[in-house]
Amino acid sequence: MNKIYNNIEYYITCSRGLEEVTAKDIMPYCNKITRLDDGGVAFIGDKKALYNVNLYSRTGMYVLKKLDNFKSHSLDDLYKKVKNYSWSKLVKKTSTIAVRVKSDSEIFTNPNFCTLRVKDAIVDSIKDQKNFRPYIDRKNPDYSIFVFIKDKDVQVFLNSSGSPLFMRGYRTKIHKASLNESLAAGLILLSGWDKETPFYDPMCGSGTIPIEAALMAKNVPPGIYRNEFGFERWKRFDSDMWKQCLDDAKNAYIDCKAKIYGADVIEENITLCNLSSRKTKNDLSITFRKKDIRFFQPKSNKGVVIINPPYGHRIGEEEDLEHLYKIIGDTLKKNCKNFDAFIFTASGELTKSIGLRTKKRLILKNGNIDCRLLHYEIVEGEYL
Ligand SMILES: C[S@@+](CC[C@H](N)C(=O)[O-])C[C@H]1O[C@@H](n2cnc3c(N)ncnc32)[C@H](O)[C@@H]1O
Known part of the structure; x- marks a missing residue:
């Protein structure tokens, strides 16, 4: 294969703070990690790397293929430079497109104007070269184009994931305070859990953290339950290669070596956990129980506990929450000796x-x- 096809530039976005674990997690599937930014990781690889990173990344949001980069000093100049790209080679006559612009620039202060100009440039370019106009579909496009502008630097990407990767496809109903799945997986990776030590989430809500832990321990790729990835609609989609990636992944499942527990004080949340767990059609071996954290008393003599307690802002809640955080601390001290405990919260005050x-x-x-x-x-x- 031509060298250039092995060294395509890609970029995976992630929550801030998860860059290092994201890079480590995708390393086995790409040729090289080239840069870590705030909220993203640049890497190079071939088409298979693109498919596998979408399938296996536990912490990523979008995997983007780099199309172009240039400097620009005005909206007209941006239009001209975007129009120069050979868009007509990329899209089919029936393709739909959408454009999203993120700008941190004193020149390009209004992202809506930028979006309009970029969209016009792409449509005009295709019309000039192939004499058809692609349709715009903001919700579910075949080609979703991301443009990042920092001062005068413009980077143009194609989003290969479609919907963000945290949308795993195993959720049933959403718990109002649930973590997104990529962030939940990131917390587990940051904890350094070895996938064998007993694992506990005693305030598990809809079960995101224990379910992500079980998928990790069983080597189940997080993307395996999704209906679709964006790249499956691309003109040069290689369905044989993709099928091979999926088969390889399914053949690499292993038995879970760890005991994984989730508990919540609300019965309906435990129902949600069990529904999502069942939807994975995989025996995740998680024990979900209705239990108040004050009665949390693990039987193992070591373990990893990750807790995402409530941190509501409603007036009158602070005192209740202070009491709840005290109970969490007391329970950990009393019943979790030799454990590593992790608390994920937005409130420094409550901790x-x-x-x-x-x-x-x-x-x-x-x-x-x-x-x-x-x-x-x-x-x-x-x-x-
Ligand atoms: C922020 S939510 C956790 C969301 C969860 N990480 C998820 O992704 O779905 C906090 C959870 O703590 C539970 N909770 C509140 N007080 C509790 C208590 N005393 N014991 C156990 N769980 C409690 C709530 O029912 C809620 O589901």
Whole structure:
């Protein structure tokens, strides 16, 4: 194969704080990681790398194929340079397109104007070269084009994932405070869990963290339950290669060596957990129970606990939540000696009520919200 096809430039976006685990996670499937940015990782690889990174990345959001990059100093110049790209080679007559622009620039201050100009440039380019106009479909396009602008630097990408990769396809109903699946997987990777030590989430809501842990432990790729990836609609989609990737993945499932537990105080949440777990059509071997955290008493003598407690902002809730965080701390001290515990929350204030010294704290983004993952090593002894 021509060398150039082995070295296509790609970029995978992820939540801030997950760049390193994202890079490590996709390393086996690509030729080389070339750069870590805030919220993304650049890598090179071939078409198979693109398929596999979409299938296997546990923490990524979108896998993007780089089409072009240039400097631009005005909207007209942006239009001209985007129009120069050979768009007509990419799309079919029946293809639909959508454009999304993210801009951090004093020149390109209005992303809506940029989006319009980029869209016009693509449509005009195809019309000039092939005499047809592609349709615009913002919701479910065949070709979704992402443009990132930083000052004068413009990068043009094609989104190969379609819907974001956290949309795994195993969810039934959504719990109102559920974590997105990619972030949940990121917390597990950041915890350094070895996939054998007993694993607990005693406030599991809809079960995102235990389900992601079980998929990891069984070597089930997170993308295996999706109906579709964006690249499956591309003109040069290689269905044989993709089928081979899926077959290889299914042949590599292993038995889960760890005991995985999830609990929540609300019965309906446990029903949600079981529904999602069943939808994976894979025996995930997770035990879900209705239980209040104050009665959380693991039987193993070591373990990894990841907790994502509520951190609501409604007036009057603070005191209740302070009490809940104190209960979490007391339970960990009393019943989880020799465990590694991790708390993921947006509230620095509430974590003071836990009453434990952090070993490490990592700053992460959950959407636009600043959050932290706090690591507590629970040791034998008296706590003041
Ligand atoms: C932020 S949500 C967790 C969301 C979860 N990570 C997910 O992805 O679905 C916090 C959960 O803590 C549960 N919870 C609140 N108080 C609890 C308690 N005392 N014991 C156990 N669970 C509790 C709530 O029912 C809620 O589902």
